[in-house]
Amino acid sequence: QVQLQESGPGLVKPSQTLSLTCTVSGASINSGGYYWTWIRQPAGKGLEWIGRVYSTGDTYYNSSLKSRVTISADTSRNHFSLHLTSVTAADTAMYYCATGQHSTTWPLRFDSWGRGTLVTVSS
């Protein structure tokens, strides 16, 4: 069973960069065909997929955030990270990491999630 834990600052100033880390246990981040994913949920709103890094290192981002987002994997620490630049109050949200494995049989699903970490953008 893969376990995920988000970490990072809970408060970020406007125009700065939001940086979060998701620590992975129970799986190796560079094998197994996993999609290492970031998702967020502003208070009172629905979930928004931010993007993912695949086990091979390939990345794919939500087109609405693509110009500001970087997701990367650190194989030595077995974690993956989210960097979101030029943040505004609209980026205030609960941020979750999640993962699921590639399958030729079944559509992608996220078997494992972190509990989430609240990030507030405010001066």
Add this chain to the structure above:
Amino acid sequence: DIQMTQSPSSLSASVGDRVTITCRASRSISNYLNWYQHKPGKAPKILIYAVSNLQSGVPSRFSGSGSGTDFSLTISSLQPEDFATYFCQQTYSTVTFGGGTKVEIK
């Protein structure tokens, strides 16, 4: 992007009630539809994958159905531990989620 419209956004029900939540996709997503349960302060938990397949360890009172654009999650007999928020997810084209349904105690 594929929009997922989930309804209702909230409902009140009693223990033992049958509860159905629906999710409609803005275009056909084949069977690329999953359902999750989320309780405050906890990690979301997958219940159903590929429309109707019960995730290992999930009670059989949960079931899913549908095809194309219209899908539903049914809880056959609501239990105290089922009071939570439920959301659907499509993975046919990138990933999008329904708005969620909060199931509260009547």
